[in-house]
Amino acid sequence: MTKTQYYVAASIDGFIADRDNGLDWLMQFGFEEFTADYEAFIAGVGVVVMGSRTYEFLLDDNPEKWPYPDHVSWVLTNRVLPLIPGGDIRMARGDVTELHEEWVEAAGDKKIWIVGGGLVAAQVADAGLLDEILLTTMPVVLGAGAPILPLSGTSGVFDLVSTQLFPSGAIGAVYRTRR
Numbered sequence: 001m002t003k004t005q006y007y008v009a010a011s012i013d014g015f016i017a018d019r020d021n022g023l024d025w026l027m028q029f030g031f032e033e034f035t036a037d038y039e040a041f042i043a044g045v046g047v048v049v050m051g052s053r054t055y056e057f058l059l060d061d062n063p064e065k066w067p068y069p070d071h072v073s074w075v076l077t078n079r080v081l082p083l084i085p086g087g088d089i090r091m092a093r094g095d096v097t098e099l100h101e102e103w104v105e106a107a108g109d110k111k112i113w114i115v116g117g118g119l120v121a122a123q124v125a126d127a128g129l130l131d132e133i134l135l136t137t138m139p140v141v142l143g144a145g146a147p148i149l150p151l152s153g154t155s156g157v158f159d160l161v162s163t164q165l166f167p168s169g170a171i172g173a174v175y176r177t178r179r
Helices: 032-043 052-061 096-107 118-126
Strands: 004-011 015-017 045-051 072-076 088-092 111-116 132-138 158-165 171-177
Touching: 004 118, 032 045, 045 052, 045 096, 045 118, 052 072, 052 111, 072 096, 096 111, 096 118, 111 118
Parallel strands: 004 111, 004 132, 045 072, 045 111, 072 088
Antiparallel strands: 004 015, 132 171, 158 171
């Protein structure tokens, strides 16, 4: 069965971007200590899904090269956005329940990664389609910003599957939706 996972980093107070939608707070940690875990994760991913703000962040970061060339990518948007070369990028809008069927088919025996943002992850969770949250809590407090998972109501219970402490003080945790 194809898993739908939200793999995300957040501040201690639950934000994935600061009040200006910036990620400088996250970039200060670098990526070296997280590389092995990320590479193991991404090797099992068949489909990446993101919203337009996440896509635009990637576009601004490197408009010439798509960071997920080996993955079918869906961008949920109501706008026309330029395509980044080098990827199978599909712009879509509509009900995530219907789109999820396409994601599962495209993923094959691999996972679906909800890259972000929180609004996309919340739509997937609200529809009952989120299987796991792979959360890395970074040792910083933002005070305000984009919340990790702005659900329309209280979620069901998640079971803690595993934890990992990183040298920076970040904590990785895997939560599975209790069904």
